[in-house]
Each structure stands twice: as C-alpha cells, then as structure tokens.
Amino acid sequence: MKFGIFYEHQIPRPWDADAEHRIYREALEQVELADRIGIDYAWEVEHHFLEEYSHSSAPEVFLAACSQRTKRIRLGHGIVLMPPGYNHPARVAERIAALDLVSDGRVEFGTGESSSILELGGYRVPVADKRAAWQESLEQCLNMMVMTPYPGFEGTYFSMPCRNVVPKPLQKPHPPVWVACSNRETIKLAARLGIGALTFAFVDPAEARQWVDDYYRILKTECVPIGHAVNANIAMVTGLSVHPDGDEAKRRGEDGVKFFGYALAHYYIFGEHKPGRTAVWAAYERARGGLPEAGAARGIGTPDQLRQHLRSFEEAGVDQVAFIQQSGRNRHDHICQSLELFAQEVLPEFREREAARAKENAEALAPVIEQALARKPKMEPLAEDQIPSFLALGRQVAAQPRTPEQEAARRRMLAAAQVPLEEVTSSKS
Secondary structure, eight states, X not given: OEEEEXXXXXXXXXXXXXXXXXXXXXXXXXXXXXXXXXXXXXXXXXXXXXXXXXOXXXXXXXXXXHHTTOSSOEEEEEEEEOXXXXXXXXXXXXXXXXXXXXXXXXXXXXXXXXXXXXXXXXXXXXXXXXXXHHHHHHHHHHHHHHOSSBOOEEOSSOEEOOBOOOSOOSSSSOOOEEEEOSSHHHHHHHHHHTXXXXXXXXXXXXXXXXXXXXXXXXXXXXXXOSSSSOOOOEEEEEXXXXXXXHHHHHHHHHHHHHHHHHHHHIIIIIOOOOTTTOOHHHHHHHHGGGSOOOOGGXXXXXXXXXXXXXXXXXXXXXXXXXXXXXXXXXXXXXXXXXXXXXXHHTHHHHHHHHXXXXXXXXXXXXXXXXXXXXXXXXXXXXXXXXXXXOOOHHHHHHTSOOOHHHHHHHHHHHHHTTOOGGGTTOSOO
C-alpha cells in the first residue's frame, strides 16, 4: 500500500494578516519533508469560496511550487473541477501538461465535478448538469493531450475549433487519471471509465473492502476507458496524529479531524453560509461536545494503533491511504513530528510488502487493461487535407478595402519597419 498527504489549506477564523501566507508556507515545508521521508503522493484540492474549510483555489500554483522543492513525490490534483464553468478543458490540458513537464513527469490528474452550492452557483454551473459536464470535458481534455492536432468538438457543454493544444505532457499518453468519489456509485463509475477512485470521505475498513471489491469487479468486466490509458487504483483518506503517548496523539489531532468533518458537512449538507461573515470554527466549537470521538479508527494514536488501522485498509485491498493532517488548528510542528514518527515506526513494514503487491497487481491486471483499451471508441483524427489553416489577423486586416489615406499610412508604417510591400500585398499568399 502507498501513502499520501492531502491538503485543503484550512484556516479557521479568526484570521490574522499572515494566516494564508503562513498556511501555504508551512504546507510547502510539509511536502518537502514528506518527499524526504518516503511518502508517495501529495494531493491538493481545488475549491472556491469555502472559507475556513479550504483556501486552495489555485492548486496548479501550489503543486508547481512543490515540484521545485521535491524530487520523487507524486504531485496530485485532488481534484481539478472539470465543468467548463470552472475550467475550460483546453486550459486544463495545458496546465496539466506544463506541470508534468516542470515536475519531470510526476503529475496525477485527479478530476471531479463539485457538490457545493457556493462553488457551483458562484461559477454558474447548473447542479443538474455537473456530472455530464465533467464527463464530456474530461474525455475531450484527454483527447487534447494526445492528438496532434485536436480535431475540434461541438458538444453539449463546450465547443472549440481544431487546434493543436501544447505543450503535451511528459507522461505518455497522459498522466494517470482519477475522479473524486464520495459514495459507492461514483466508485463504480470510476471503474467503468478506467480511472482511479479518490475516496475523499472517511470510510471504515469493513466498508472499504466492499468499495474495493465493487471497483475491481467492474473494472475487470465492464471497463470502457474514458482516457487513453487505464489507472487501476483506489485511494482512501484517514487522519494522522501519531505519538508514543496515545492521549497526546489525541490531544494534538482529534480536533482537526472533527473540524474537517464538521466543516465539510457545513458546506455540503446542513449549513447556511453568509459569505465573509459566517464563522465556521465558532459554530464547530458550539457543536463539538455532541460530535463523535475520532480515535484510532481515524488514524489517531500510538504507532502500534496506527499500524493496526492501516493494516486493515491494506487487507481490504486499498491501493493508497492519504493522510489528512492540515485541518482545523493542528500545529505545523505536530504535523511534521507525526510524519517523521510514521516514517520511522510504521512505514517500513508497508514499504517491504508494497513492491511485491504492486508487481502482482500489474501482472494480473495487464490482460484486463488490454481488453478494456480495445473496447475504447477513439476520436477520429483529421485527414491531412481536413486540417484547416487560419490567416493571421494582420493578413485579414490587410485584405480589407482601404481609403487612400489609410493606404498611405500603411506604406509609411511598412517602410519604417523595413518590410517589403510585396510580402503583405496579397491576402492569398
């Protein structure tokens, strides 16, 4: 099983003038540490307007900064919001490819549709259309990464003409693709489309086994890839606060895990929010006493307790566990100490088993993936004589009728620029 760290950039109120700067700086230091100690992935969300819960609206900027501070850790968009109201598919293809180039091919392309009314409404994305818009945009974004040129597309949620979208990603045909999953139905959809399942919801190991079984059963029998490669992976999140003293681990980490769940529910389930005014942390403090405890079942405890917790995910067949640490008022030094203790006391035994597990899975899934890719309907490339050409705007302007005064001015401009008149005389050349 592999391991990741997961970031929302949570900043509970009240904020001081340096709060956002500090949380980004500390997160970068944590990713550097994770890279050094052997953590496999760093995941960064994209959210908009979700005050206190997530101040991560430009994950491509944060991940680019991470790419220049690290050597080996995989850099995961967890996720890019794909409905075109948020991000045009061509801009996503360009940004993912550029990040893949500057990171030497370490990008994981997590995707999703969003479920918060503040985000959907803020960008005028209709709730009823978000799933279909995600799927249409993702499929075309992946076509843009592999086709030269991209033939163009007339769709339900976006359209664009033929263009060659550059740059292309370093990883071929494109970086591994994932989708955010909050329930078993989305897990099943991920399997049908041949993409990784990012389950950014707390799931206990017994439920995790059901989700894993669903995912791999459907992947093996029903998969028709949305992309040009299959990413057979299922990742789940848990908290992380580990300390030799279990009570101290709880004191350091429980509030953060509980606030994460409360703030998530505030924005997605039960809350009423007035932008710039509602204080989520204050509401959480009023509700804290009635919330369930978050102990070893949420990654909080001693190294032995954490080891048992993670083994249960491994036995359920989970491919990756991502740790939520930067939540609530959790302290930077405590986060770093937990990571270091995890790497010293817990990680080595999982690392020993991972290489053999990954090799066995790859061999077992190779024929399944080959059959799935054979079922994929591919976008037809344009024949050479179908690729359009486009006149530069200057040539189009030059072809328009001109008054004698405009023609004289044009000749003076060309003479000053030392451009031979015959080079721009004909609009057909």
